[in-house]
Amino acid sequence: MKILALLGRILFSLIFIFSGLNHITGAGADYAAKAGVPAAGFLVPFAGLLALVGGLSVLLGYKVKYGAWLIVIFLIPVSIAMHNFWAMKDPMVAQMQMAMFMKNVSILGGALLLAYFGAGPYSIDNGKG
Template sequence: MSINSSVAGSGAASNASAAILAGRVLLSVLFILSGFAKLTAISGTAQWFGSIGLPLPTVAAVGSGLLEFFGGLAILVGFKTRIVAIVLGIFTLAATAIAHLDFADQMQMLMLQKNLGITGGFLLLSVLGAGAYSVDAKRG
């Protein structure tokens, strides 16, 4: 039984969809803002990416900025939510492996833990879907 097929009148489906919407909003804000920041400061982002050893740092900056910005927007409105959640979850784990594994730096450990939590949120979205308050629900 899915979240969207709960017994009518119980309010459970509505509450679940409202909670999923709140989760989508909270997850998406981080990615929309981060993507926008990367896209409006390509050279600075590319410089930092180069300093941590990423190949083709400008391409990586543009690609990650576009993925974060448009992926965040897709999560926000609930468009292709399950697929985008998987992609952003994998992206978040990859970013963690690339930039947040300095176990001697307490800030990097905090970033690692934050990213694992974010990935958990994306895993839940990939299973639950976007809920009733979404483009996905209106399309299907």
Template sequence: MDLVAFVGRVLFSLLFLGAAFGHFKDSAAMTEYAKAKNVPLAGPSVLGSGVLLVLGGLSVLLGVWADLGSLLLFVFLVPAAVLFHDFWKQTDPATKQIEQVMFSKNIALAGASLVFFTGFATGAIGWTLTGPLL
């Protein structure tokens, strides 16, 4: 079972590490998008969220204080869902549907990050380099 959990961690983490790369590589475009969504301090928020994604993604992937890493991803996902995927404000049906799917994806990933947190905190998920921090 540890192997299956590890494969799940790799797949889960790759999504966030890829997103982090985009936060740094395309920070100007992402900052403009954040400004359009009325995110306060858009530039620093883009870079800060990129840091959350790197730290959380690597933590879960490598199993270094992975409980904390799981919570960092949760802290990224819930505000991102609410701020960037506000389907309830959309009037165009196609846009509304896309935003609702993206909102649901982020909330589901937030739930998965809490499941990972619980697994890491209780030691139920093996193959980690450190024990839980919290």
């Protein structure tokens, strides 16, 4: 059952690798600026770098505790700034943003578990298994 830790790390990391690559190019900076994020042209690519490095760390099982903290650092401000459902006037938009916020809270929980427990078996951090 050791393979489950590896599978979990792979699946967990994918969202950060793909969105990180997307954000590094500046994609979404206009959306973030409209949402009130200051210096979105800098912060969106920087957030993408945090997500990408954290995701690759988790995927490879290398320095996973640090990578998980990068993901935590990415998720907290992004969740508050971009999914602030409590400020939405349109009930449908508020519901969608609440779902996105809660998704991020759930992922944040997974990142905190990785920050505490580390990579597990089949990782660079712990050798082969």
